[in-house]
Amino acid sequence: MVRLTAQDAVSPSILMVSADMRVCDLNHPSGLKNYEAYAVFSELGNQDPSEHFLGIVPKHLVGRYPYRIFADLLPFSTSTPVESSTPLDDLYLEFQRNRADAFSVMENGKRFVGAVTPTSLIETLWHREQIHTTRLRKEIGEKISAERQLQQTRKELDHHLEGRVGVVGDYPTQLSALSESLVTSEKRERQALANELHDHLAQILAVGRMKLAQGSQLTQDPEMLNFLNTVDQFFHESLTYTRTLMTELTSLHLHQS
DSSP states (O other): OOOOBGGGGOOSOEEEEETTOBGGGSSOGGGGGGOSEEEEESOOOSSOOGGGEEEEEEHHHHHHOTTSBHHHHGGGOOOEEEETTSBHHHHHHHHHHHOOSOEEEEETTTEEEEEEOHHHHHHHHHHHHHHHHHHHHHHHHHHHHHHHHHHHHHHHHHHHHHHTTTOSSSHHHHHHHHHHHHHHHHHHHHHHHHHHIIIIIHHHHHHHHHHHHHHHTTOOOHHHHHHHHHHHHHHHHHHHHHHHHHHHHHHHHHHHO
């Protein structure tokens, strides 16, 4: 599976603001809902303002205190800094433990890279699972196709062997040995595939659904709840597809037996 870091989950919906700016002084107050969080700086100039970075203010604080300056809101934020190279899975566990509003992503502890929010974290993990599931589906499809081809080849060899009974030499014996070898290969491939489905994909999806259920209990935000429900539907469809593949593999086994 692809190893993602905090930098991969940086939210594109972060607005850079100065510490002395009031929320109501922003140019487009009607567009505030489009931002997940606000990166606060003591100074905003033409050059890289990273050395003036102060912290992250989440969206819910901005909506609650529209007439306060951003510097006043910083103490109420639970955002913490992390290195850009922090593994995303570790960051997810940290979110669960501390229920942080966001993580400010830093490079070498100095340069501000961006912010990871709960939404951007879940979206990135979801995208990773989609890529992994798509790749696994392709591999499984190729394995099933190869197994069917092996079965067809075995049938053709058996038919050919029946028509060659009595031929001088041990050619029929060689064909029989080859046929048995194909059968053994089929069984081994099928067993490996079944193990991978049961021990890896199915368990990951099941745990993912449990984590989503836990996450739904930690928020009352309608947008976040709707998003979590969408992700849960994706996991549900993936589990259904996995069970379908396992049923098909079982059918192949029973048919061959």
